[in-house]
Amino acid sequence: MKVLLVEDSKRLQRAIGEGLRKSGYAVDITCNGEEGLWLAESNEYDVVILDLMLPGLDGLTVLRRLRDQGRQTHVLILTAKDTVEDRVTGLKTGADDYLTKPFAFDELLARVEALIRRKYASKNPKIYIGDLSLDTLRREVTRAGRSIALQPREYALLEYLALRAGQIVSRTEIEQSLYDDRQDLMSNVVDSAICSLRKKLHCANEPELIQTRRGMGYLLTAEES
Amino acid sequence: MSSIRRRLTRNLLLGVLSLLLTGNLLMFLIVRFWLIEQFDLNLNTKVHAFAQMLEQERERVELDFKGELMPEYERSEQPEYFQLWLEDGQTLERSPSLQQSELPRRNFRLGIEEYWNLKLPDGRPGRAVGMRIYPEIDGKDRKDGSHQGAEPSVRTNGIAVDIMLARDRSELDRNLWALLLGSLLLGGAMAAVIGSLVPWLILSGLQPLNTLAEEMRTIDSKSLDRRFQETGVPNELLPIYRRMNDLLQRLHQAFQREKRLTADMAHELKTPIAELRAMADVALKWPDNRQFALESLKESQAVSLRMESIVETMLTLARMEGDRQRIEYAVLDLAEMIRLIWSAQQECLASKKIQLSLKLPERCEVRSNQHMLGCIINNLIDNAIEHCPAKGAISCELRSEHNAVTVLLENTNDALVEDDLPHLCEPLWRKDASRSGDNHAGLGLSIVDSFAQHLNLEVYFKLPKRNLFHVSLCFLMEDS
Numbered sequence: 001m002k003v004l005l006v007e008d009s010k011r012l013q014r015a016i017g018e019g020l021r022k023s024g025y026a027v028d029i030t031c032n033g034e035e036g037l038w039l040a041e042s043n044e045y046d047v048v049i050l051d052l053m054l055p056g057l058d059g060l061t062v063l064r065r066l067r068d069q070g071r072q073t074h075v076l077i078l079t080a081k082d083t084v085e086d087r088v089t090g091l092k093t094g095a096d097d098y099l100t101k102p103f104a105f106d107e108l109l110a111r112v113e114a115l116i117r118r119k120y121a122s123k124n125p126k127i128y129i130g131d132l133s134l135d136t137l138r139r140e141v142t143r144a145g146r147s148i149a150l151q152p153r154e155y156a157l158l159e160y161l162a163l164r165a166g167q168i169v170s171r172t173e174i175e176q177s178l179y180d181d182r183q184d185l186m187s188n189v190v191d192s193a194i195c196s197l198r199k200k201l202h203c204a205n206e207p208e209l210i211q212t213r214r215g216m217g218y219l220l221t222a223e224e225s
Numbered sequence: 226m227s228s229i230r231r232r233l234t235r236n237l238l239l240g241v242l243s244l245l246l247t248g249n250l251l252m253f254l255i256v257r258f259w260l261i262e263q264f265d266l267n268l269n270t271k272v273h274a275f276a277q278m279l280e281q282e283r284e285r286v287e288l289d290f291k292g293e294l295m296p297e298y299e300r301s302e303q304p305e306y307f308q309l310w311l312e313d314g315q316t317l318e319r320s321p322s323l324q325q326s327e328l329p330r331r332n333f334r335l336g337i338e339e340y341w342n343l344k345l346p347d348g349r350p351g352r353a354v355g356m357r358i359y360p361e362i363d364g365k366d367r368k369d370g371s372h373q374g375a376e377p378s379v380r381t382n383g384i385a386v387d388i389m390l391a392r393d394r395s396e397l398d399r400n401l402w403a404l405l406l407g408s409l410l411l412g413g414a415m416a417a418v419i420g421s422l423v424p425w426l427i428l429s430g431l432q433p434l435n436t437l438a439e440e441m442r443t444i445d446s447k448s449l450d451r452r453f454q455e456t457g458v459p460n461e462l463l464p465i466y467r468r469m470n471d472l473l474q475r476l477h478q479a480f481q482r483e484k485r486l487t488a489d490m491a492h493e494l495k496t497p498i499a500e501l502r503a504m505a506d507v508a509l510k511w512p513d514n515r516q517f518a519l520e521s522l523k524e525s526q527a528v529s530l531r532m533e534s535i536v537e538t539m540l541t542l543a544r545m546e547g548d549r550q551r552i553e554y555a556v557l558d559l560a561e562m563i564r565l566i567w568s569a570q571q572e573c574l575a576s577k578k579i580q581l582s583l584k585l586p587e588r589c590e591v592r593s594n595q596h597m598l599g600c601i602i603n604n605l606i607d608n609a610i611e612h613c614p615a616k617g618a619i620s621c622e623l624r625s626e627h628n629a630v631t632v633l634l635e636n637t638n639d640a641l642v643e644d645d646l647p648h649l650c651e652p653l654w655r656k657d658a659s660r661s662g663d664n665h666a667g668l669g670l671s672i673v674d675s676f677a678q679h680l681n682l683e684v685y686f687k688l689p690k691r692n693l694f695h696v697s698l699c700f701l702m703e704d705s
Contacts, residue, residue: 009496011524014517015503022511053492080495081488101499105506 001116001156002026002177004045006036006062007078008054016049019105020112024139024156026180033057040066044176045073047115049108052079052090060093067094074115078103113137120163127162130222132201132209134162143203153178154197161210161220170217194218230431234424241419249412256404264397265340268354268390272338275307275388279360286311286360286384288318297392298322305392306345312357312385333357333387345391350398353391359383433459437466449477482651489653493535493666497528531666538668542652545675552594552679559630559700560589560623562599566606567621573610574619582620589625591700597676602632604669605696609636612656612694630700638694646686650674 003020007013008031020027028043030036033054040048040062048066052059063075074097077090082100090098096118097111113136117125127134131144139155141148150158156178161169171190179189198210207224278289288309292298297305304322310330311317319327326346333339335357345351362383440453452473453466504521512518563585574581591598609619617637624631640656648654655667677684677698687695 009500011500011528012496012503014524015500015507015521018514018517019503019507019510022507022514080492080499082491082495101495102502103499105503105510 001046001160002028002043002180003112004036004039004043004048005029006033006039006048006054006059007031007051009051015105016108019109021180022152023109024152024159025112026156026178028180031055033059033062037062037065040071040073041069046119046177047112048073048075049078049112050075050095052077052081052086060090063090063093063095074119076108076111076115078108110137116163122163127159127165129162129165129209129220131203131206132162132222134159143201143209144206146203148200150197150200154193154200157193158197158201158220161218165220168213168217168219173217229434230424230427233427233431237423237427238420241423242416245412245415245419249408253404253408257401260397260400260404264352264394265338265354268340268352268392269338271307272354272356272388272390275309275390276356276358276360279309279358279386279388280363281360281383282363284384286317286386290318292321303349303393304347305390306351307388307390309389310387312387317386328353328389328391330387330389331355333389335359335385342394343391345393349393349395351391352394352397353389355387355389357385357387360386433462437462437469441469444473446480449473449480485648485654486652489655489667490539493653494532497532500528501525535666535668538666538672539652542668542671542675545679552597554592554594556590556592557595557598558588559591559593559598559632560585560587563602563606563621563623563632566599566602570606570610577610577613577615577617579610579613579616580618582618584620584622586623586625589623589630591630593680593682593700597680601673601676601680601682601698604673605632605634605698608669609634609694609696612636612638612640614639628701632696632698634696634698635689636694637692639692641688641694643688646688649686650684 001024003025005013005016005020005027007016007029010031013029013031017027017029028039028045030039031054034056036048036050036054037057039045050059050062054062059077059079063077066073066075075095076097076099077095078099078101079086079090080101081090087098087100096115099108099111113125117136125135125137127136133142134140136159141150141155141158157174160174160177174190194210194212198208201209207222209220209222211219211221213219275288275290280287280289290298298307298320299322301322304320306320306323306328308319308323308328308330309317314330316327323346328346329343331339331341333355338354338356340352340354343351343353360383437453444451452470455463455466455470458466504524508514508518508521564583567581567583573579606621609621613619613636619634619636621635622633624633645656650670650673651667652671653667673684681701683697683699683701685695685697685699687697689695
């Protein structure tokens with residue numbers, strides 16, 4: 001899952017960025033409204049976390065321009081402006097959620113997760129694919145009743161595939177959604193991650209859940225090919 | 226509760242009703258006096274007619290009364306009465322209408338008519354006239370010609386005769402009662418009309434005040450941008466409308482300032498709190514990330530120092546507002562003070578490649594408070610460096626002429642516009658709406674303004690030309 005953070009406070013950038021990455025998100029960060037708009041126009045983000053008082057271009061203008069272009073990216077406004085008028089204006093301009101500073105990081109994380117679920121039209125925080133179960137709130141994975149320990153990046157990959165279960169997901173889409181500009185992407189980074197995930201999900205006498213479609217990408221399904 | 230309308234109504238009613246009552250009473254008294262005078266005039270004519278009818282012949286006085294000419298003294302119904310006495314009290318003549326009764330005699334004065342009310346012999350209320358005269362002396366009895374043609378009343382010899390006439394005054398009393406009743410009724414009716422007219426007139430006269438009150442009632446903190454319409458307002462209320470509009474303007478500005486201050490304060494304090502909390506939350510959630518925790522601690526220290534600085538400055542401003550503390554003055558070398566402050570800023574100037582032009586005299590003495598003046602100069606210079614773009618220019622000049630010392634500070638500034646100037650000294654005001662950056666919080670010029678007011682200095686901000694910000698700090702020296 002990929003998140004864009006547009007926030008001018010360096011300390012908040014560092015803390016939120018670190019927390020989101022630790023939670024398995026790929027995070028792009030900028031402190032400037034103009035750059036934020038450019039990034040949001042150029043990439044496909046699952047969620048944009050947007051401050052309102054920004055140098056360059058204010059957050060409401062960024063949001064308005066995104067919506068004017070017809071972009072459906074989920075936007076969470078994170079601001080010190082806390083009056084009812086500010087909230088109403090933000091939501092009416094096209095924000096999907098509004099969180100005022102100061103905030104609890106867990107709340108921000110929960111709201112980001114909720115927006116992601118909304119994006120993939122899933123209201124249930126638990127995803128079931130055959131005997132595989134993902135608890136997106138507790139970030140726990142079980143298969144056939146057996147708990148599987150995953151690294152944050154592996155979990156993010158599995159969650160991304162699970163949210164698009166039954167669909168073929170290309171390598172490029174995975175790269176764009178799970179890796180931010182801090183990672184130096186090698187050509188086989190996605191293949192390696194898929195390989196590692198397959199091993200952890202492997203269960204004797206059970207079908208492989210992640211299938212490769214040569215030249216197209218990967219498919220997470222409980223049905224045997 | 227005091228009410229102009231009630232007070233005006235009460236006072237006006239009291240005044241008008243008093244005038245009405247007095248006027249009515251006066252009118253009644255005048256008409257009454259006139260009616261009685263007319264009644265008495267009639268009696269007077271008759272008494273003089275009787276006087277003319279008297280004649281003295283030798284030692285005898287005779288009355289030439291003819292009943293057919295004066296039937297009122299003979300009739301039995303509603304008669305009039307007369308009685309004449311000689312000075313020894315003997316009745317000379319009396320009207321047939323008296324029959325057996327007598328009129329009550331008084332001591333009459335010679336030639337002077339006296340009028341009084343009395344009860345007539347038949348029981349009716351009456352009015353009488355009486356006078357003493359000396360009757361006309363028959364011509365053949367006249368011893369000399371001295372009394373020839375003289376008024377009987379003014380003669381002083383002969384036989385004195387007292388004449389008394391009395392007549393019914395019931396009609397006069399009726400007329401007087403009718404007059405009194407008419408006056409009372411007219412007064413009452415007029416009082417009723419005035420009583421209902423005066424409050425209505427006052428109410429309509431005070432309507433513009435009610436309109437003003439109603440308009441004021443609808444103004445609250447959210448509608449302070451509204452203004453009272455001055456067209457069609459009575460001249461007496463125009464100054465009030467203008468003062469009210471001025472007051473609303475000032476209130477609106479004050480509210481806007483307070484609103485901005487609250488929003489700025491919220492941002493200045495909420496953002497660092499959010500930073501502290503986010504860093505703490507993430508550090509606690511992933512305690513194994515020691516590098517992040519350590520950096521967060523360092524950042525937390527920087528955040529708390531900045532917050533402390535903001536709070537301290539705000540408290541200083543609040544204290545300065547509320548308390549004119551005792552300020553200790555000393556003679557200071559302002560030129561040296563400015564030189565020292567600039568020398569401490571050399572590193573900043575070099576890092577931004579700012580060109581500095583300093584024009585300071587060798588020595589310039591002013592009487593001021595060292596700490597407060599130092600703060601003012603320091604903040605002005607900090608501000609100039611902070612807002613001067615890289616490779617910009619700053620000029621600082623100290624002028625001492627006549628009785629004034631002026632510090633002139635100019636710096637390149639491409640952000641400010643004329644509309645920003647009134648806000649420069651507002652606490653926490655920043656040109657940058659995003660309020661990014663930790664270098665300043667928008668309190669420097671507030672401190673300058675507050676300290677300058679306490680030291681009786683004058684600070685002016687100008688944009689003399691594009692990209693140039695100008696500050697003047699004027700010391701008005703006392704005449705030696």
